[in-house]
Structure formats: C-alpha cells, structure tokens
Amino acid sequence: MALIELTDVTKRYTVGAQEIRALDGINLKIDRGEYCAIIGPSGSGKSTLMHLLGCLDTPTTGRVVIDGVDVSRASDGRLAEMRNEKIGFVFQAFNLLPKFTVLDNVELPMIYSGKSAKERRARAIAAVERVGLSERMKNTPLQLSGGQMQRVAIARALVNDPKIIFADEPTGNLDSKTGATILALFRELSEQGRTIVLVTHDNEIAANAPRRIVIRDGRIVQNADNWHSGLRAAPSPQEAHT
Amino acid sequence: MNLWNSFYTGLREILSHKFRSVLTMMGIILGVASLLTTFALVEGLAKKSREMLNSLGGVETIRVFKKEPPREQVHIADLSPGITIADAEALREHATLITAVAPVYEQSATLEHGEADYRYTIRGVWPEHVIVQNHKITAGRAICQLDLDEAAKVCVIGSRIVQELWPKDPNVQPVGQTILVNSRPFTVIGVLEHYESEDAKRARKEGRPVPPSRYGSRFDPYSRKNSTFLIPFTTMFFEFKSAGGIGSSGSSSPIPSFSSSKSNSSTKDDPGPNYRLDELAFHITDPQKMAEAQAEAHKILLASHRGIEDFEFENRVEWSEGIEKQNTQIKLVGGIIASIALIVGGLGITNIMLASITERIREIGVRRAVGAKGTHIFVQIIIEGTVLAVIGGLAGLVAAFGLLEIIEQATSGDSQGIVNTQAALASFIFAVVIGVVSGIYPAWQASRIPPIEALRYG
Numbered sequence: 001m002a003l004i005e006l007t008d009v010t011k012r013y014t015v016g017a018q019e020i021r022a023l024d025g026i027n028l029k030i031d032r033g034e035y036c037a038i039i040g041p042s043g044s045g046k047s048t049l050m051h052l053l054g055c056l057d058t059p060t061t062g063r064v065v066i067d068g069v070d071v072s073r074a075s076d077g078r079l080a081e082m083r084n085e086k087i088g089f090v091f092q093a094f095n096l097l098p099k100f101t102v103l104d105n106v107e108l109p110m111i112y113s114g115k116s117a118k119e120r121r122a123r124a125i126a127a128v129e130r131v132g133l134s135e136r137m138k139n140t141p142l143q144l145s146g147g148q149m150q151r152v153a154i155a156r157a158l159v160n161d162p163k164i165i166f167a168d169e170p171t172g173n174l175d176s177k178t179g180a181t182i183l184a185l186f187r188e189l190s191e192q193g194r195t196i197v198l199v200t201h202d203n204e205i206a207a208n209a210p211r212r213i214v215i216r217d218g219r220i221v222q223n224a225d226n227w228h229s230g231l232r233a234a235p236s237p238q239e240a241h242t
Numbered sequence: 243m244n245l246w247n248s249f250y251t252g253l254r255e256i257l258s259h260k261f262r263s264v265l266t267m268m269g270i271i272l273g274v275a276s277l278l279t280t281f282a283l284v285e286g287l288a289k290k291s292r293e294m295l296n297s298l299g300g301v302e303t304i305r306v307f308k309k310e311p312p313r314e315q316v317h318i319a320d321l322s323p324g325i326t327i328a329d330a331e332a333l334r335e336h337a338t339l340i341t342a343v344a345p346v347y348e349q350s351a352t353l354e355h356g357e358a359d360y361r362y363t364i365r366g367v368w369p370e371h372v373i374v375q376n377h378k379i380t381a382g383r384a385i386c387q388l389d390l391d392e393a394a395k396v397c398v399i400g401s402r403i404v405q406e407l408w409p410k411d412p413n414v415q416p417v418g419q420t421i422l423v424n425s426r427p428f429t430v431i432g433v434l435e436h437y438e439s440e441d442a443k444r445a446r447k448e449g450r451p452v453p454p455s456r457y458g459s460r461f462d463p464y465s466r467k468n469s470t471f472l473i474p475f476t477t478m479f480f481e482f483k484s485a486g487g488i489g490s491s492g493s494s495s496p497i498p499s500f501s502s503s504k505s506n507s508s509t510k511d512d513p514g515p516n517y518r519l520d521e522l523a524f525h526i527t528d529p530q531k532m533a534e535a536q537a538e539a540h541k542i543l544l545a546s547h548r549g550i551e552d553f554e555f556e557n558r559v560e561w562s563e564g565i566e567k568q569n570t571q572i573k574l575v576g577g578i579i580a581s582i583a584l585i586v587g588g589l590g591i592t593n594i595m596l597a598s599i600t601e602r603i604r605e606i607g608v609r610r611a612v613g614a615k616g617t618h619i620f621v622q623i624i625i626e627g628t629v630l631a632v633i634g635g636l637a638g639l640v641a642a643f644g645l646l647e648i649i650e651q652a653t654s655g656d657s658q659g660i661v662n663t664q665a666a667l668a669s670f671i672f673a674v675v676i677g678v679v680s681g682i683y684p685a686w687q688a689s690r691i692p693p694i695e696a697l698r699y700g
C-alpha cells in the first residue's frame with residue numbers, strides 16, 4: 001500500500017458567488033522513500049495540494065490516506081497528531097517564531113509530542129547540528145540569513161523523525177546558490193530513506209527529483225511515475241513538461 | 243505538552259510585552275486590592291465592636307430588666323415585688339448555670355477630695371460585680387464579702403474618678419487615701435484599670451493624640467466604665483438608702499418601694515432589704531448554654547415574683563450576632579462592589595487578549611502546523627490569562643496593604659484594616675478564577691482558527 005494515496009480529491013473555495021476549483025479530481029499515489037517534485041504555474045493548486053497532504057487542511061470531496069490513516073475526515077486532534085508525528089512541513093516563508101531561539105524553534109514540535117525537556121534539548125541540538133547550524137543555536141531567527149532560517153525550519157521538520165517531509169517552495173525566498181544547498185540537504189534526507197515531496201516553480205529543481213508531478217488548473221497533467229523505477233525509461237524533463 | 247511548559251511559555255509571552263501586561267493586570271490589581279481592603283476594613287470595624295462588647299462584660303453577661311407584665315396579669319401585677327435583692331439571692335442560691343450574680347443599687351452622690359468635688363453616680367455592689375462587668379483591678383483589691391458583712395466604708399474607683407479627684411497629680415496612688423462621699427469618709431481600696439479601645443491604646447503608646455470616640459465622650463462605653471465608683475452593697479443600703487434616704491439629696495434613683503418590702507418580708511424567712519434594684523445582671527458558666535441558663539433564671543425569678551412575668555432578659559448574644567450579621571452584610575455589599583471592579587478587570591484581560599491573539603495568529607498557525615491541537619492553543623491562552631491573574635492578584639494583595647496604610651493615615655488611625663489570611667486567600671482565588679474565566683473566550687477563539695488560515699494570516 002502506498003504511503004500517500006489521494007482518490008478523486010477536490011478542493012473548492014467559494015468567494016462570493018464565484019466558485020474556485022483549486023483542486024479538481026486529483027488521483028495520486030506516493031510510495032515510501034520516494035522523492036517527488038510538484039511543479040506547475042502560479043495558481044495551479046500546488047500549495048492547496050500540499051496543505052491537504054500535510055494535514056493542514058481537508059479536501060472538499062475525495063479521500064486522502066496517509067500512512068493508512070484517512071485524514072480527509074479526521075478530527076482536528078487527529079490531524080494535529082499526524083502533523084506532529086508523521087509529517088515535517090517546510091514553508092517558503094520559513095514560519096519560525098521570531099522571539100524564540102533557534103533551539104527553541106526546533107524544540108517546538110516535541111513540546112506537543114510530550115517529550116521530556118532533556119530529550120527535547122538533546123534531539124533539538126542533534127537536528128540543528130544535522131543542518132549545520134551548531135554555531136547559531138542561541139540566536140533568534142531575525143539574526144539569521146534566509147538560508148539559515150530555512151535550515152532551522154528543516155531541522156524543526158526533522159526533529160520528530162517524521163516519515164514524510166513536505167516542502168512548499170523551500171527555495172522560493174532564497175538565491176539560487178543558497179537554494180542549491182537546501183536542495184542538497186533534501187537529497188541527502190531522501191537518500192537516508194525519507195519520503196520527500198517538494199513544490200517548485202523551477203524546472204531545473206524539478207528535474208533534480210526522481211519523480212515529477214505537473215499540475216495545472218487543479219489537475220495533474222503529467223505524472224512521471226516511472227522515473228524512479230527505471231531512469232532510462234523516463235522521459236527527459238523538457239519532454240514531460242510540454 | 244506539560245503544564246510547566248505552558249506556564250513558561252505564558253510567562254515568556256507576558257514578559258515580552260511588559261507594558262501591555264502591566265496594563266492588563268491593572269484591573270486585577272485594583273480589583274483584588276479593593277476587595278481585600280473592603281474585607282480588611284470591615285474586619286477592623288468588627289474587631290472594635292467585639293472589643294467593646296467584651297469590655298462591657300462579654301456575651302456571658304445577661305441583664306434582667308423590668309417589663310410590663312402580660313395583659314392577663316396586669317390586674318395582679320402589684321403582687322410582684324419587682325426586681326429586688328431577693329431575686330439576686332435566689333439566683334445565687336438556686337441557679338446551677340450561673341457563675342456570678344451582680345445586683346446594683348445606684349445613687350447620685352458628691353465626691354470630694356481636697357479642692358476637687360464632683361457629682362457621680364455611685365454603685366453599691368456585691369463582690370461578684372467585677373466578674374460580671376469584666377472589671378480589672380490595677381491597684382489594691384476588689385470589694386469582698388467581709389466588706390459587705392461589715393458594711394465597710396470602702397470604695398473601688400475607676401481611672402476617670404482618679405483623674406477628676408487628683409487633677410494635679412497624674413501619678414497618684416489613691417489606694418489607702420480617704421475621700422468624702424456625701425460628706426462621709428470612704429477609704430479607697432482598689433483602682434480599676436484604664437479602659438480604652440485598642441486604637442486609643444496604640445495611639446497613646448505611640449504618643450499620638452488619642453482619636454475621639456465614635457460615640458462622643460458622653461456615650462462612650464469606655465469613658466462610662468472608667469467613671470465607675472463601687473462601694474459594698476450593704477454600705478450603700480445603710481448609708482444612703484435606708485432611714486428615709488439620708489444623704490440621698492438630689493438622688494435620681496427611684497424611691498424605694500416600702501410596700502413591696504413589707505409584703506415580701508411577711509412571706510420570706512429572711513426579710514432582708516428588699517428595695518428595687520437599679521440593675522441586675524449575672525454571668526453564665528457557658529455561653530453555649532445561653533438558652534438553658536436563661537430558662538433556669540426565668541424559673542427562679544418567676545418564683546420570687548410570685549408568678550408575675552414582669553421581667554425580661556437581655557443578653558449580648560443578639561448584640562454580638564447583630565455585629566456579626568452587620569459585618570457580613572457590609573462585607574457582602576463591599577465585596578460585590580469590589581467584585582465588579584475585579585470583573586471589569588477580567589473584561590480588560592479578555593479585551594487585551596483578544597487583541598493580542600490577532601497579533602499572534604501567525605504564531606498560532608506555526609504551532610498548529612508542527613502539531614499543536616486546538617486544545618493546546620486553548621490551554622496555552624488560558625494559562626497566559628491565569629499567569630497574568632496570578633501575578634496581578636499577588637500585586638493586588640501587596641497594593642491592598644498600601645491602600646490600607648493610606649486609609650489609616652488619611653483617617654489618622656481611625657479606620658484600621660485587619661487582613662486575615664482567609665480574606666486574602668479568597669480575594670486571590672477570586673482573581674485567579676476571573677483570570678481563567680476571562681481567558682476562556684479569547685482562548686476558544688484562538689483554538690478555533692483553522693491552521694491553514696492562521697498560517698496564511700498577515
């Protein structure tokens with residue numbers, strides 16, 4: 001069974017009399033250990049999809065099953081547990097707490113998983129070291145560069161040892177060089193067996209990923225599903241896009 | 243998420259907005275301060291009343307008063323001798339729940355010593371009088387049975403009499419000196435303590451001017467008690483009451499009833515002096531057995547009054563209960579008003595917390611994204627409100643002491659608050675409850691924001 005499975009998922013917003021179909025009949029399976037990139041033009045529904053996958057939101061219709069749990073109808077509390085235990089989310093805007101130090105920010109998810117203060121500290125330090133920021137543990141996010149902030153966010157996403165990491169344009173606010181180091185970090189995590197789904201605008205970044213999902217107007221228009229099963233059989237990124 | 247963590251988070255949030263937090267807490271601080279101040283001031287008043295009650299003989303003292311007999315007995319009312327010394331003797335002999343009986347004859351008399359002469363009401367008493375009236379002797383001794391047996395011309399005097407008769411000599415030792423009572427020489431055998439309220443005592447010790455009595459000097463119970471002039475009961479009878487009232491010139495006391503004396507002597511074995519008493523009071527063994535003691539005394543007096551119910555009892559239980567009841571009422575009213583202040587303070591917390599939540603939606607979103615449940619957010623905000631209320635409550639307790647000090651200074655020591663732990667605890671707990679309650683609405687609002695909307699905000 002796939003780690004992530006979406007069946008006929010739609011997400012509609014009604015703004016006044018107008019109905020926006022942000023997602024319109026999504027069927028998708030992602031297996032354990034996959035590394036896939038979701039790409040598509042602005043407003044195509046990438047973030048909406050990511051929020052559903054990340055248990056931050058629920059679909060209007062359809063089923064979202066993550067690690068055997070149907071999260072499309074789950075309670076607020078159950079969704080929070082999923083986000084806490086199984087999912088690490090990395091945002092384009094970092095979303096760190098500005099008044100907290102790097103360590104405190106990284107500890108945050110563990111506060112909600114009931115770990116002891118000692119364990120929290122130890123794991124937070126390990127995660128911060130993992131992303132190469134051991135020098136800046138006592139700094140607050142405002143004293144860090146964008147790339148450093150995103151690495152703190154990644155450390156926070158990793159700290160509860162989740163099965164899946166979702167990243168919505170993690171390099172969107174970074175220059176290309178810094179972005180590359182972040183992407184390298186994701187690759188490493190993928191090689192260690194974590195399932196990674198990231199959203200990007202950038203074809204080059206998408207090409208970097210073994211699997212590529214192209215989305216347009218709330219529909220999946222291309223799903224290069226065989227990319228990771230056999231590199232030779234996969235179409236080149238350019239072909240897939242057009 | 244454990245409680246300590248939430249507490250710590252709450253504290254950190256409060257500290258990072260010190261000014262706002264102080265403003266928020268102000269309502270709680272003032273509310274608690276006014277609540278506790280009210281309680282303390284009422285308690286202070288209550289203490290004064292209790293002191294006064296005690297100085298007048300405490301709750302154990304019951305007084306016997308004359309009353310109109312019931313209608314069916316009016317036509318035979320003359321059969322009763324009234325309240326006489328026979329009543330006192332009957333009580334002393336037969337009552338089991340009474341420790342001391344104090345009959346009093348009163349008489350207005352002129353006191354003289356050297357240049358000084360004054361008119362005073364002098365009182366003929368039994369030795370038990372000092373027990374019933376809670377008198378304390380500071381020098382010499384009290385009147386004893388021997389004085390009565392001998393009808394000795396001795397007296398025990400209050401501090402005010404000492405002041406009046408020895409106006410130029412504040413350190414006089416009157417015991418052993420002779421004074422003239424309606425021109426008859428009497429030896430001072432004892433001096434009573436100087437009675438005063440705790441306030442007056444404190445003021446005197448600190449060298450401050452003694453605050454004027456709340457009752458005016460004429461009706462001040464302390465000053466009346468200080469004007470006590472006691473002589474043996476028998477001395478009073480033989481010197482001033484018998485033989486057609488020698489020296490009773492200007493007397494305001496009722497003319498002794500000879501008819502009742504006569505009628506009584508014909509039926510009693512001991513035809514002792516039987517004039518109407520000016521006062522009869524007794525002390526009971528146990529204030530808990532007030533009703534039984536009173537019933538017993540009623541039975542005894544009914545016998546000595548030949549079944550005519552022309553007397554009634556007055557005890558201070560009602561008075562004491564009246565004091566307590568009044569205190570409860572003032573506390574209630576004051577408490578309600580102060581509570582309103584506290585509730586307004588709570589509304590202040592609610593208001594500011596709602597505003598701060600709007601400011602913190604993003605933070606809430608981040609917490610939600612990493613796994614906080616709605617309940618976690620709810621608890622966090624409740625705890626923040628509670629921490630504010632706890633700090634505010636503690637500050638309010640401190641402020642109450644300041645407020646009481648100011649009030650005491652402003653009234654030059656007349657209004658003194660007494661802070662008891664119970665009231666302090668009650669005010670504090672109330673503040674904390676208010677803090678928790680005022681956090682509920684903002685906390686509920688905050689916990690209901692969908693994670694994704696919270697993240698997108700701002």
Ligand SMILES: Nc1ncnc2c1ncn2[C@@H]1O[C@H](COP(=O)(O)OP(=O)(O)OP(=O)(O)O)[C@@H](O)[C@H]1O
Nearest residue numbers: 013015020021022041042043044045046047048049
């Ligand atoms: N809360 C909302 N209310 C109304 N419409 C919404 C809401 N959220 C998203 N949409 C709409 O849904 C569509 C998909 O939005 P989404 O944010 O998923 O796009 P995206 O692919 O992430 O775009 P971008 O690359 O610019 O981030 C858009 O048309 C957007 O306007």
Ligand SMILES: [Mg+2]
Nearest residue numbers: 046047048168
């Ligand atoms: Mg987006």
